[in-house]
Amino acid sequence: MSLIELNKVCKTYDLGEVKVHALLETTLNIDKGEYVALLGPSGSGKSTLMNTLGCLDRPTSGSYLLDGAEVGSMSRNARAGIRNQHLGFVFQNFNLLNRTSALDNVELPLLYGSGMSRRDRRQRAREMLELVGLGERLDHHPGQLSGGQQQRVAIARSLVNAPSILMADEPTGNLDSKTSREVIDIFKRLNEENGITIIIVTHDLGVAKHARRILVLRDGLIQTDTQSFDEAFQSLHAMETD
Amino acid sequence: MVCLTHSLNHGSPNSHMDFLLTVSVAIRALGRNKMRAGLTVLGVVIGIAAVTTMVSIGSSAGQLVQNELQSFGTNFLFVSGKSERRNGVRQQSTPSLTESDAEAVSAELDSVLAVSPLVGTSKPVVRGNNNCQPNEMFGVGEQYLLIRAWKLQAGSFFSERDIQSGNRVCVIGHTIVRELFQTANPLGETIRVGNIPFTVVGILEKKGAGLTGQDQDNVLLLPFTTVKKRLHGSNFDDVHAIFVAAKSPGEVQTATREIELLLRDRHGIAPGAAADFEVHSSDEISKFMGTVTGIMTALLASIAGISLLVGGVGIMNIMLVSVTERTREIGIRMAVGARGRDILVQFLIESVVLSCFGGAIGMTLGVSASMGITAIINELSPGSDWPVIVSIPAAIVAMIFAAVVGMIFGLYPAWRASRLDPIDALRYE
Ligand SMILES: Nc1ncnc2c1ncn2[C@@H]1O[C@H](COP(=O)(O)OP(=O)(O)O)[C@@H](O)[C@H]1O
Numbered sequence: 154m155s156l157i158e159l160n161k162v163c164k165t166y167d168l169g170e171v172k173v174h175a176l177l178e179t180t181l182n183i184d185k186g187e188y189v190a191l192l193g194p195s196g197s198g199k200s201t202l203m204n205t206l207g208c209l210d211r212p213t214s215g216s217y218l219l220d221g222a223e224v225g226s227m228s229r230n231a232r233a234g235i236r237n238q239h240l241g242f243v244f245q246n247f248n249l250l251n252r253t254s255a256l257d258n259v260e261l262p263l264l265y266g267s268g269m270s271r272r273d274r275r276q277r278a279r280e281m282l283e284l285v286g287l288g289e290r291l292d293h294h295p296g297q298l299s300g301g302q303q304q305r306v307a308i309a310r311s312l313v314n315a316p317s318i319l320m321a322d323e324p325t326g327n328l329d330s331k332t333s334r335e336v337i338d339i340f341k342r343l344n345e346e347n348g349i350t351i352i353i354v355t356h357d358l359g360v361a362k363h364a365r366r367i368l369v370l371r372d373g374l375i376q377t378d379t380q381s382f383d384e385a386f387q388s389l390h391a392m393e394t395d
Numbered sequence: 396m397v398c399l400t401h402s403l404n405h406g407s408p409n410s411h412m413d414f415l416l417t418v419s420v421a422i423r424a425l426g427r428n429k430m431r432a433g434l435t436v437l438g439v440v441i442g443i444a445a446v447t448t449m450v451s452i453g454s455s456a457g458q459l460v461q462n463e464l465q466s467f468g469t470n471f472l473f474v475s476g477k478s479e480r481r482n483g484v485r486q487q488s489t490p491s492l493t494e495s496d497a498e499a500v501s502a503e504l505d506s507v508l509a510v511s512p513l514v515g516t517s518k519p520v521v522r523g524n525n526n527c528q529p530n531e532m533f534g535v536g537e538q539y540l541l542i543r544a545w546k547l548q549a550g551s552f553f554s555e556r557d558i559q560s561g562n563r564v565c566v567i568g569h570t571i572v573r574e575l576f577q578t579a580n581p582l583g584e585t586i587r588v589g590n591i592p593f594t595v596v597g598i599l600e601k602k603g604a605g606l607t608g609q610d611q612d613n614v615l616l617l618p619f620t621t622v623k624k625r626l627h628g629s630n631f632d633d634v635h636a637i638f639v640a641a642k643s644p645g646e647v648q649t650a651t652r653e654i655e656l657l658l659r660d661r662h663g664i665a666p667g668a669a670a671d672f673e674v675h676s677s678d679e680i681s682k683f684m685g686t687v688t689g690i691m692t693a694l695l696a697s698i699a700g701i702s703l704l705v706g707g708v709g710i711m712n713i714m715l716v717s718v719t720e721r722t723r724e725i726g727i728r729m730a731v732g733a734r735g736r737d738i739l740v741q742f743l744i745e746s747v748v749l750s751c752f753g754g755a756i757g758m759t760l761g762v763s764a765s766m767g768i769t770a771i772i773n774e775l776s777p778g779s780d781w782p783v784i785v786s787i788p789a790a791i792v793a794m795i796f797a798a799v800v801g802m803i804f805g806l807y808p809a810w811r812a813s814r815l816d817p818i819d820a821l822r823y824e
Pocket residue numbers: 166168173174175193194195196197198199200201202
């Protein structure tokens with residue numbers, strides 16, 4: 154049994170007059186400890202797939218088993234619990250709370266259902282910030298941090314509940330190449346040293362190069378599923394010349 | 396490196412967000428927009444201030460009325476001739492009560508402790524170059540002070556002999572002492588009432604101002620027989636009223652009934668026919684005051700209700716704005732695992748904190764306003780002495796009210812926040 158098992162998952166947005174099929178019968182297995190990159194042109198359904206995998210959204214049809222549990226039939230609360238306990242999420246635009254410190258931001262997931270004391274929560278949040286190299290910036294607000302630093306705060310937040318899966322939707326999209334590399338290094342280390350399953354959406358081939366498996370999406374379908382970077386590159390290139 | 400992983404499939408512990416933490420988050424969120432928070436709670440401030448003030452003033456007034464009734468004696472009754480209407484014009488009381496009615500009440504009724512006839516009069520009071528006009532100038536019997544629960548400060552009251560012989564003696568209140576005698580000792584001195592000399596035999600204890608600030612010490616008491624014979628030149632034995640004290644407050648009703656029966660019999664009034672007199676008791680007065688207080692309370696409640704409603708709508712409005720403004724925050728919280736319930740509680744606490752904050756300001760305002768108003772009343776009517784009553788139960792009830800208003804009107808915005816879809820909320824700009 155795989156950690157993630159998608160079986161004929163569809164996602165359709167009903168806009169009244171038109172229906173947008175963002176995902177078409179996607180079937181996909183991801184095992185524990187994998188490092189997967191999701192590539193594809195804009196609008197191909199990468200974010201939709203990520204949100205579905207991340208239990209932020211529910212498939213319109215099909216089955217999504219996460220560690221054997223069916224997500225499609227879960228209540229809102231149950232999905233919130235899964236997001237809190239088992240998944241870490243990193244967004245392109247960081248999604249930090251603006252007027253609170255880095256430490257408060259990292260502590261946030263622990264406020265919901267961890268049952269930890271305030272002291273333990275602060276301690277844990279501090280450790281996570283140290284882990285991403287921001288031990289000196291605990292009291293800084295997002296506005297006082299660079300983009301790369303903000304994304305590292307977001308990563309610390311996603312790790313604070315010790316998730317087994319880390320999902321990142323274009324985490325380097327707003328970063329320059331140098332800070333991108335720093336962020337990618339953190340992901341790589343988490344995967345190799347801690348065995349965290351990583352799924353990362355990107356259109357940066359340099360980022361995708363680090364992944365051990367690459368999925369290429371097109372119009373809501375997985376076009377290519379490969380271990381070889383060259384094959385993925387070709388598939389993507391073929392689309393552009395279509 | 397810190398240990399990061401733990402296995403899936405362990406049930407999520409079911410504790411919710413720290414209550415105190417939520418409160419401090421709420422206070423911080425409100426603190427970012429102090430001006431707006433202030434304006435928002437204005438309605439609640441006014442509502443709670445109104446309630447606190449009115450309740451406090453109301454209880455001061457009630458206390459004052461109670462004091463007044465107490466000073467009359469809780470076992471006090473009086474009988475008056477009934478005023479009749481002739482051609483739609485209110486006539487003088489018919490001279491239906493007599494001295495012997497008073498004697499009969501005193502002699503025959505067990506429920507009665509003391510009786511005094513009363514004859515009113517109004518004459519200039521002069522001593523040398525000084526003169527004055529008493530508020531109360533009554534001819535009374537020897538038990539009058541007992542009935543009024545009043546005492547003498549100096550001298551003695553009229554004796555039975557003074558009353559029988561219609562002696563020219565009098566007892567005076569403090570105001571008359573001040574105006575006619577200044578610092579001299581009045582006892583044994585002579586004053587002229589309607590040009591007839593009277594000897595001062597007693598001085599009444601000071602009473603202070605009444606409910607409406609009237610001077611209760613501007614009083615001249617004379618034997619009722621003297622008033623009739625010497626001042627009115629009358630040989631009839633009719634009196635204006637009969638003052639009665641029942642044996643105890645509990646016997647006021649019995650006494651009322653017995654007096655009615657006795658006097659109807661003595662006046663030869665057929666059963667069912669209208670009597671030519673009326674019996675009043677302090678019971679009756681306190682019942683009337685009870686009705687007045689009831690009306691006051693209803694009025695108060697509706698003012699409070701309306702202003703709290705307005706305040707509540709204000710809070711609801713601003714909470715809806717706040718939920719919209721903070722959609723992204725809600726999305727972020729949900730993305731990291733906040734359940735609908737957590738978001739609901741967060742916004743509910745915020746609106747309760749907001750309205751309790753308004754309630755606290757309102758209460759402070761209300762307490763100062765009621766202290767100010769009683770001070771102004773005491774200032775404007777010299778001698779009146781309204782007690783300052785800060786009603787703690789009213790303050791507590793007002794705070795609970797404020798909290799409930801915050802809860803009720805915060806519920807809808809908080810519910811809206813809790814129902815947001817995490818993806819939509821995250822995407823909101
Ligand atoms: N909330 C939505 N309502 C309607 N259409 C949507 C919504 N979200 C995404 N889509 C559509 O679904 C398709 C896939 O979008 P998305 O998953 O965001 O693509 P990507 O992340 O690969 O750029 C696009 O055509 C997009 O317009």
